[in-house]
Amino acid sequence: MPSNPQILLASRPRGAATVENFRLVVGDTPPLEDGQVLVRHHYLSLDPYMRGRMNEGKSYAASQPLGEVMMGGTVGEVLESRNPRYAPGDKVVGMGGWQEYAVVDANAPGALRKVDGSQVPLSYYLGAVGMPGVTAWYGLTQIIAPRAGETVTVSAATGAVGSAFVALAKARGCRVVGIAGGPEKCRYATEALGFDACIDHRQHGDVKSMSRALKEACPDGIDGHFENVGGTILDAVLLRANAFSRVALCGMIAGYDGAPLPLQNPALMLINRMRVQGFIVSEHMQLWPQALQELAGLVVAGQLHPRESIAQGLASAPAAFIGLLHGQNFGKQLVKLI
Amino acid sequence: MPSNPQILLASRPRGAATVENFRLVVGDTPPLEDGQVLVRHHYLSLDPYMRGRMNEGKSYAASQPLGEVMMGGTVGEVLESRNPRYAPGDKVVGMGGWQEYAVVDANAPGALRKVDGSQVPLSYYLGAVGMPGVTAWYGLTQIIAPRAGETVTVSAATGAVGSAFVALAKARGCRVVGIAGGPEKCRYATEALGFDACIDHRQHGDVKSMSRALKEACPDGIDGHFENVGGTILDAVLLRANAFSRVALCGMIAGYDGAPLPLQNPALMLINRMRVQGFIVSEHMQLWPQALQELAGLVVAGQLHPRESIAQGLASAPAAFIGLLHGQNFGKQLVKLI
Numbered sequence: 001m002p003s004n005p006q007i008l009l010a011s012r013p014r015g016a017a018t019v020e021n022f023r024l025v026v027g028d029t030p031p032l033e034d035g036q037v038l039v040r041h042h043y044l045s046l047d048p049y050m051r052g053r054m055n056e057g058k059s060y061a062a063s064q065p066l067g068e069v070m071m072g073g074t075v076g077e078v079l080e081s082r083n084p085r086y087a088p089g090d091k092v093v094g095m096g097g098w099q100e101y102a103v104v105d106a107n108a109p110g111a112l113r114k115v116d117g118s119q120v121p122l123s124y125y126l127g128a129v130g131m132p133g134v135t136a137w138y139g140l141t142q143i144i145a146p147r148a149g150e151t152v153t154v155s156a157a158t159g160a161v162g163s164a165f166v167a168l169a170k171a172r173g174c175r176v177v178g179i180a181g182g183p184e185k186c187r188y189a190t191e192a193l194g195f196d197a198c199i200d201h202r203q204h205g206d207v208k209s210m211s212r213a214l215k216e217a218c219p220d221g222i223d224g225h226f227e228n229v230g231g232t233i234l235d236a237v238l239l240r241a242n243a244f245s246r247v248a249l250c251g252m253i254a255g256y257d258g259a260p261l262p263l264q265n266p267a268l269m270l271i272n273r274m275r276v277q278g279f280i281v282s283e284h285m286q287l288w289p290q291a292l293q294e295l296a297g298l299v300v301a302g303q304l305h306p307r308e309s310i311a312q313g314l315a316s317a318p319a320a321f322i323g324l325l326h327g328q329n330f331g332k333q334l335v336k337l338i
Numbered sequence: 339m340p341s342n343p344q345i346l347l348a349s350r351p352r353g354a355a356t357v358e359n360f361r362l363v364v365g366d367t368p369p370l371e372d373g374q375v376l377v378r379h380h381y382l383s384l385d386p387y388m389r390g391r392m393n394e395g396k397s398y399a400a401s402q403p404l405g406e407v408m409m410g411g412t413v414g415e416v417l418e419s420r421n422p423r424y425a426p427g428d429k430v431v432g433m434g435g436w437q438e439y440a441v442v443d444a445n446a447p448g449a450l451r452k453v454d455g456s457q458v459p460l461s462y463y464l465g466a467v468g469m470p471g472v473t474a475w476y477g478l479t480q481i482i483a484p485r486a487g488e489t490v491t492v493s494a495a496t497g498a499v500g501s502a503f504v505a506l507a508k509a510r511g512c513r514v515v516g517i518a519g520g521p522e523k524c525r526y527a528t529e530a531l532g533f534d535a536c537i538d539h540r541q542h543g544d545v546k547s548m549s550r551a552l553k554e555a556c557p558d559g560i561d562g563h564f565e566n567v568g569g570t571i572l573d574a575v576l577l578r579a580n581a582f583s584r585v586a587l588c589g590m591i592a593g594y595d596g597a598p599l600p601l602q603n604p605a606l607m608l609i610n611r612m613r614v615q616g617f618i619v620s621e622h623m624q625l626w627p628q629a630l631q632e633l634a635g636l637v638v639a640g641q642l643h644p645r646e647s648i649a650q651g652l653a654s655a656p657a658a659f660i661g662l663l664h665g666q667n668f669g670k671q672l673v674k675l676i
Binding site for chain 1: 568572587588589590593598599600601602603604605607608609610611612613614615616617618621
């Protein structure tokens with residue numbers, strides 16, 4: 001059995017998360033029991049939701065236990081199998097965690113999913129054709145449910161969710177406006193991803209300025225908003241929201257590191273007769289096949305152009321993750337292991 | 339034609355609304371034209387939404403014009419008619435405003451509705467079997483949509499909306515917890531209105547204390563909340579909200595007089611995967627007949643016990659309205675004119 005480098009959660013953050021909260025160790029891969037497979041991970045997924053799990057206490061996901069391997073999505077290849085449904089060489093997506101190998105009970109519901117690596121690059125199953133893509137799909141189709149001609153907005157526009165969101169929303173005939181950090185990302189959003197406009201939140205750091213920028217980019221107001229960030233951005237969106245607009249609350253990364261960030265004027269939800277709805281995509285597994293099919297189709301058709309930030313080697317995962325929390329990634333953040 | 343005492347909006351509030359913002363004048367009732375009727379008002383309705391209309395600028399309702407008769411719901415009797423569908427003696431509900439008489443274009447859609455004053459007291463058509471009752475019905479059935487056994491909460495529990503809400507929610511098998519101001523209202527809520535428990539927000543003025551009181555009154559958490567007040571109450575409700583809970587945003591009276599009241603921790607909407615939805619009942623007229631039928635049935639069956647605060651005479655309307663904004667009413671606030 002190969003030795004297995006792993007990254008554990010060593011301590012919980014006080015305020016901002018740092019690389020010191022993680023520890024690299026070398027573990028073993030135990031011999032396979034009946035029903036299990038041994039997977040060699042090719043890529044780890046790094047996602048903002050992991051920051052919430054690093055805290056103790058109430059969140060939508062179970063807290064990450066201290067001293068255990070960081071949980072997370074992985075894509076890889078089966079090396080050995082004692083499960084009749086899997087054979088060595090199969091490409092699989094799972095929740096293998098921050099480690100080079102995983103021994104997986106492949107019969108557990110949702111533990112592994114075989115994927116076809118021939119049409120879609122393997123790494124995409126952690127992004128555009130994986131959890132982030134389905135996240136965009138759910139918020140857009142199940143909460144925002146836009147009509148053609150409506151204006152929809154998304155924060156963290158060039159990230160894994162945002163880039164899937166714009167492709168899905170353009171396919172439905174919407175005007176799509178992104179919010180991203182920095183001129184390079186904003187240029188990429190409009191030139192490569194298909195956004196009709198993109199607002200640099202670093203140029204519009206307060207509510208008034210962001211609200212003015214939204215007014216200019218959304219002359220007919222905002223009918224739907226997909227929120228990955230919260231804080232100033234959400235405050236400004238509410239000021240430009242149309243009557244009967246919808247907000248899909250997916251992430252509020254702006255408040256992950258410290259005290260809760262208030263919403264300045266919640267009465268706007270009433271004045272605008274809005275619907276604001278939080279969700280977590282893993283609670284809607286029955287919709288994944290439908291979503292993944294549309295997302296894979298958009299990739300194959302060249303209408304969804306995900307960009308990736310790839311860190312090299314397991315040891316780089318903590319720093320890449322901290323960078324992700326500060327917007328230093330550009331597109332889907334991955335760690336390449338092989 | 340009779341002379342017609344009227345109350346106008348004389349000035350817009352700076353901060354808190356006061357009686358000085360209103361002016362009593364005596365107008366005329368012009369001769370009837372074809373299609374019109376002359377209505378003698380028996381009762382005016384005073385409702386919190388009127389405070390929003392006193393401001394200039396964006397709200398869900400048109401701003402009340404300065405120097406014009408205050409808009410508002412009325413119930414009364416037809417004195418003269420040049421409309422074939424109405425005859426002297428008919429009892430009618432309308433939006434006659436703060437005046438003793440109104441000349442109404444009875445053919446305009448929604449301008450007048452004939453009511454049967456024999457089974458339900460006339461004043462109830464401004465409360466339990468009128469706009470406030472339908473408001474409770476809409477929020478409960480169309481947004482909260484509770485299952486039997488769920489726990490639902492409502493602020494301003496003994497008001498016109500709250501007392502209809504509890505009757506409708508009990509009829510659906512819910513545990514219903516009210517929030518009201520003062521021990522007398524709380525006692526009335528549980529002893530007369532049918533609430534399972536009622537929390538005195540004057541005893542629990544901060545979020546922590548209100549949250550503890552909600553925990554005690556709602557041991558299984560909160561599945562649905564009907565918000566008339568906002569501020570501290572909404573902050574505390576979010577801390578006790580269950581996964582997949584729903585909030586119907588109907589009013590945020592706590593913030594009507596001044597600067598916007600922030601929502602302290604909007605990330606709870608995400609963490610709890612909540613749906614928060616604002617609405618205004620006049621935008622859903624197609625549902626009124628169904629709602630009014632259920633409400634009238636509950637009144638006749640003795641399951642809905644609305645309480646009324648009745649001010650005497652048109653001149654008392656401004657002070658009664660200011661009192662309403664400060665919770666000095668006890669039940670539906672009316673002004674009796676005849």
